[in-house]
Amino acid sequence: MEETPESTPRKRISESTIHRLSLYFRALSLLEKENYETVSSKELAKREKLTPAQVRKDLSFFGSFGTRGLGYPVTELKARVSRILGIDRVWRVALIGIGNIGSALVSYKEFIKQGFHIVKLFDNDQRKIGSNHKGIIVSDIKNLKTELHEDNIEMVVIAVPATVAQYIVDDVVEANIKAILNFAPINLKVPPDVHVRNENMAMELEYLSFAMVNNHMPKGAGKN
């Protein structure tokens, strides 16, 4: 029953499980650097502030990767988690809006390490079109649809002002893109088969604010 190859799971996987898989991947990358050969659910849990049972249950949705009495083989588990997350390959990503946040994202090395290659940039500002960012020439937003298609882009990052984000996304959807990471603080309307994830930084600050004002205890406070 051990060593099952991971497989597409029968049950629907929850959003929280998927997010935790990202955490496991991160922790495993570090453990690998530290030359650990195996790791227990207990250690993995400790490193990401979770419970051992949670770690085991999450992994069990995809197969049996551990050895009783020993734990999980670090390198192998990392490879498996990366397969599960779909980051054992290159994703061709386009970034739209090369302003403050867009420029920061182009230089972010963590993305490349995980297979997210930003290979295309778009803007509507004449001063930016044609300029070079990390080896990529900024394209004119006018050519969005054709170039997304010609360059086999699979994911798009939206970093334009909220006021124009919906118009841009309408074109992105027409170009048959199915995955969008959105930084504009607005609820984008897309057809049901298009995935949108929102990155909303104000939301996290608001959470902190709420927690302070209501002296909400942080999650996990009182343990140890």
Next chain:
Amino acid sequence: MEETPESTPRKRISESTIHRLSLYFRALSLLEKENYETVSSKELAKREKLTPAQVRKDLSFFGSFGTRGLGYPVTELKARVSRILGIDRVWRVALIGIGNIGSALVSYKEFIKQGFHIVKLFDNDQRKIGSNHKGIIVSDIKNLKTELHEDNIEMVVIAVPATVAQYIVDDVVEANIKAILNFAPINLKVPPDVHVRNENMAMELEYLSFAMVNNHMPKGAGKN
């Protein structure tokens, strides 16, 4: 029973409810601009892709703000939600690490609108120390503890490389800061009374990747 002033709730409020309050705030700000006087839970739900029951239940944790048959008064509800979230005031924020992402955050106007005032910047790069960003002079990280204290900083944003983030945070904690927004992809260790929220962009891309590879239907697909 109507018009209860909002009050610190008896029950523990879930993280998801708090996040949705942020969405309500955003939607209400827009509705106000569009000159709506009242809004129903149905409309509010539609705008943020939630259910009306969810909207009503969330708000009911804090009081009874609506009028049966009519809905909620937009301006008043917005004020109440902002009170609940603790953003009806100014928060003094320090930003540590004025690199790619740090520079983008300094210029982000949405933060100011919600009461988050970045009033202090820190870096350890001699070329950056003393320079001016949006009217703020970058301080030397050496003076972190004393200046955080002298300037009555209440929240800190971490935008330094992951390798040094923990050391910086140790000092931040010693300076008696209780709220941290962290951009470094690492699990920070802090005492149980310190709130940490992580902004992890790779995680959202990984979610998209997972969804594509597993043709996971987006949440809410199949409605309408």
Next chain:
DNA sequence: ATCTACATGTGAAATGCTTCACAATAGGTG
């Protein structure tokens, strides 16, 4: 070959969150 220590994998229980469904009720209308 047996024993010991350890740690997985997983049903079942416990907890938490969302949705349902409807009584309560405000406001408008005749």
Next chain:
DNA sequence: CACCTATTGTGAAGCATTTCACATGTAGAT
């Protein structure tokens, strides 16, 4: 004033996620 319509506020039901607890299994020691 009585009636009608719309929409809230909320227990209770339904569903989802997390935690528990233990049988199962492996490695290593003696």
